[in-house]
Amino acid sequence: DIVMTQSPDSLAVSLGERATIDCKSSQSVLYRSNNQNYLAWYQQKPGQPPKLLIYWASTRDSGVPDRFSGSGSGTDFTLTISSLQAEDVAVYYCQQYLNTPLTFGGGTKVEIK
Amino acid sequence: EVQLVESGGGLIQPGGSLRLSCAASGFTFSRHGMHWVRQAPGKGLVWVSRINDDGSSIIYADSVKGRFTISRDTGRNILYLQMNGLRDEDTAVYYCVRALAGTKVLDFWGQGTMVTVSS
Numbered sequence: 266d267i268v269m270t271q272s273p274d275s276l277a278v279s280l281g282e283r284a285t286i287d288c289k290s291s292q293s294v295l296y297r298s299n300n301q302n303y304l305a306w307y308q309q310k311p312g313q314p315p316k317l318l319i320y321w322a323s324t325r326d327s328g329v330p331d332r333f334s335g336s337g338s339g340t341d342f343t344l345t346i347s348s349l350q351a352e353d354v355a356v357y358y359c360q361q362y363l364n365t366p367l368t369f370g371g372g373t374k375v376e377i378k
Numbered sequence: 379e380v381q382l383v384e385s386g387g388g389l390i391q392p393g394g395s396l397r398l399s400c401a402a403s404g405f406t407f408s409r410h411g412m413h414w415v416r417q418a419p420g421k422g423l424v425w426v427s428r429i430n431d432d433g434s435s436i437i438y439a440d441s442v443k444g445r446f447t448i449s450r451d452t453g454r455n456i457l458y459l460q461m462n463g464l465r466d467e468d469t470a471v472y473y474c475v476r477a478l479a480g481t482k483v484l485d486f487w488g489q490g491t492m493v494t495v496s497s
Contacts, residue, residue, distance in 0.1 A: 305483055307423075314473055314487035315423065326485065358423055362482035365437045367413075367425040 267291055267361050271370035277378040284346040286373045288359035293339045296363060303363035306335055306344045309372075310355045318357075319344065351377065380404040380486050382474045387491030394464050394495070400457040400474030400488060407455040408432070411477040413484060414448060414459050416470035416493075426472070427459065428482070442468075464495045 268291040278284045294303045302322035307315040317326045319335040322342055332347045346353055354377060359370040386398040398414070414426040427438045427448040436448055447460040457474055471490040478485040 303482075307484070309423075314490055315484075316487070317483065317485045320478070320481075320483040320485075360423075360484070362484075365425075365428065365482075366439050367428075367482060367484075369423040369425070372422045 266366055267294065267364055267368050269359055269361055269368050269370040271357075271359055271373050273373060274371070275374040275376065277376045278346075278349045279378045280351065281348050282378075284349050284353070284375055286344045286357055286359075286375075288337075288342045288344070288370050290340045290342075290361055294361045294363040295339050302338055302342070303361055304335075304337070304342050305360045305362060306333075307358045307360065307369075308353075308355045309358065315358065346375070349375070349377070380476070382476060382486060382488030384472065384474050384488045384491035387472065387493045389494045389496065390464055391497050392465060392495055395460070395462045396464065396493060398459040398461065398472055398474075398491060398493070400459075402455045402457065402474075402476070405476070407450075408452045409479050411482065412448075412450060412457045413475040413477060413482075414457075415473045415475050415484065415487075416468075417473070417490075418467075418470045421470075424470075428477070429457070431479075461493070464493075466495050469493060469495045 304322040306319040309315040323335045356372045381403045383401045411430045413428045445463040449458045473490045474488040475484045476486040
């Protein structure tokens with residue numbers, strides 16, 4: 266199974282400041298045949314189901330604000346919130362979908378400082 | 379509007395059975411693979427099972443293999459998860475999740491149904 270490791274477990278950021286979450290996979294999730302990274306990011310607010318933010322490592326889902334961006338390739342990925350808003354308080358998960366079982370990182374809790 | 383509405387959760391004794399249902403609407407159900415993902419109280423997300431768009435390909439997590447069965451009724455737009463031999467560690471919110479067509483990107487999640495396994 267591909268193990269996904271996120272860091273940090275939690276972070277507190279001031280409103281309007283940048284938040285950065287890292288995700289590392291135990292093996293590459295880059296599929297050479299199509300040069301795509303099979304990596305997604307999800308946001309889960311308290312009491313709600315997860316919501317897809319980004320897939321193919323850097324493609325924002327429809328309606329996702331452009332302050333959210335994804336980067337990275339192979340085994341190392343980053344989710345960046347360029348200017349944190351109050352509504353961004355949530356737990357963020359990375360997930361690989363190259364292989365089954367699909368696997369998620371442990372989550373990163375983002376709070377306001 | 380895409381909707382996924384789960385039902386069938388509840389309190390069940392260890393060793394018991396439950397069948398979860400997920401009613402899908404607002405999209406062409408037959409064009410999407412569907413998944414179940416669970417989340418134990420206060421914990422992270424764990425993938426459980428996947429069925430492809432026409433039901434011909436099914437995969438399970440090792441932790442539920444042989445105990446859980448995923449299925450779909452395309453005529454009624456319903457996804458199912460039959461859960462047998464339930465254990466304490468199966469206690470979780472179970473989410474029904476749609477996959478982006480042709481991928482395993484989990485692009486829309488239901489609100490979830492709580493399953494509690496306890497004596």
